[in-house]
Amino acid sequence: MHMDFEEELRKSLAGSPVFRKDGEVTLDRDFIPEKVLHRDEIIKRMLLDFKIVMKENKGVNIGVRGGGGFGKTLVSRFSQQKLKNVADEFGINIDIQYYNCFNHRTLGAILRDYLLDKHMYMSGKGFSISELMTYLIQNLEKKNIKLVIILDEIQNLDTSEIMQLLTINEDFRTNNNTKEFVSFILIARDYDWNNILVKEPRIAQRLTSTYKLEQYTASELFDIYLYRMELAFKEGVFSDDNIELIVDMSETSGNVYYGIELMRHAGKRAEFLHENEVLPEMIRGAAKNVSTEFREPLLDKLRPHELFSLLAVARLLERLSDKNINKITIYNAYNEYKVVCEEYGKNPHVITVFRKHVKKLHQNHLLKQRIVNIKTRGRRGEINIIGFSAELVKKKVIECLDGLSMNEES
Structure with missing residues (x-):
């Protein structure tokens, strides 16, 4: 039977039988929801660490570690989003930047990207790291900006460059100014974090706090998936039993993003079949698009x-x-x-x-x-x-x- 592809596209544009309007984007890795469940204590402690940035013009360096999919990136970005909201209320000029070091693998790449993006009129090409850092601090001071940089997957940076970042406030002060303009949140998985500290133990001494995120429990995963399901899908698409199935499939690893990806792929499968309900076999079948090959x-x-x-x-x-x-x-x-x-x-x-x-x-x-x-x-x-x-x-x-x-x- 010949498929009418134009008609299929018309149906798709008319609306999804499973996803809410703009619901699918809530399953993106970069999406920051209004609520981050079961991480309240760590978020509160991180925000308190940044109080001295707001009140005392000091910089802080925070480490965030844990297993894959334990919420390290989300907790970091969510906490800084809240910090930015409060800073705006008090008229404090805070700039929050996120870089994944898988894409920005050198200190120079991070500095050049920021200087260009913030229109500081410097491409960075042909300048040393020391010159780039000096120019950065001078411009932050001139514009009275407090900069917070979140660096994800820091195992991709050389440990010597990590140390250069963590000492930037001391090494590049201008005119005996005691103000500190740059703070960092460093993110890595436990295994990578341990390797970094073996190579350069002094990094630990430069951190204000280090937070270790523990694996989510089955009940916590259920709460998270239920919340994300309600954001993404229309009522009745996912049953509680099928959320439990996704919990079962992700409980061993504790990787919440694995479960969210299963939701997405199962929903896309139901959408492709013009079904208004996700079935168990759609979820299990989605695993081949998310996980490794069958054992x-x-x-x-x-x-x-x-x-x-x-x-x-x-x-x-x-x-x-x-x-x-x-x-x-x-x-x-x-x-x-x-x-x-x-x-x-x-x-x-x-x-x-x-x-x-x-x-x-x-x-x-x-x-x-x-x-x-x-x-x-x-x-x-x-x-x-x-x-x-x-x-x-x-x-x-x-x-x-x-x-x-x-x-x-x-």
Whole structure:
């Protein structure tokens, strides 16, 4: 059937069946929401650190570290947005600048970019770092600007250049002026932060405060995804169960941006299919656009009945996705497992052994199992697949089984 691409474009321009007006942009990494959940204490402490910038004309140097997707960049930019708002109320001239050092890999690149952007009439070409810094401080003093520079992924800068930045207020004072005009927020992941301090321990001594962001808990991730879902999507597009599925898929890493990207890609898939509801398989399928490839080498290490168990879970979840069901009980999975064994001409293991197969698959992050408390029925085991679509898992397991010698006893 021939697709009318012009008509598809007209439908798209008329409005999305899933996204609110301007809702999709709220899922961008650069978007700063009105609320930053579960980081109140750190934001408050960071703002208090900057009180001396406002009242005493001093500079501060702040370090922010933590795992990927723990909110380091958002907390830093959000806090400075609030600082700027209050400074404007008090008539204090504060300029907030953000640079990712993956794109600006040298101190010279950062200084030249700022001087050009702020129309300080200097391209920076042909000047030494010392001359650029002198010119910067002179212009900040002349215009009475307090400059705060947020530097993300600072592992891309040479440690000697980081030290030059942190000592700029001391090294480039003019006419014995005691005012300090530049402050910094330095951001890096824990691993990179530790390496930086090994190379140059004096950096730690130059920091006013260092904040370590801990991994989000499952309940915190749920709150964040629910809030971001309400900003981005129309009512009824995402069910609470599907938000829980995204929590399950991102809980191990704690990377909140991974979950937000899953939301975006699942929403785009629903939009492409002209659906007004996101289904579980759309979310699992979105993972192939966000995460790494399926863990095929792990399948080669599984025994036949472990593969049968994984195939049973994948098949059942794929079928139930159309009904917007994203998890199954151990008993449902076991019944499907017995059907799979029959199809492959093998006798099924008893349910206690099947539980061991599921536990191993869980330990290898091929599926997720958890025990939930049901008020009227006690405890119940639930299983789902996270990180990949059930369809993809089914396909890969079947390929593995087809290449496996079934004469080998498991």
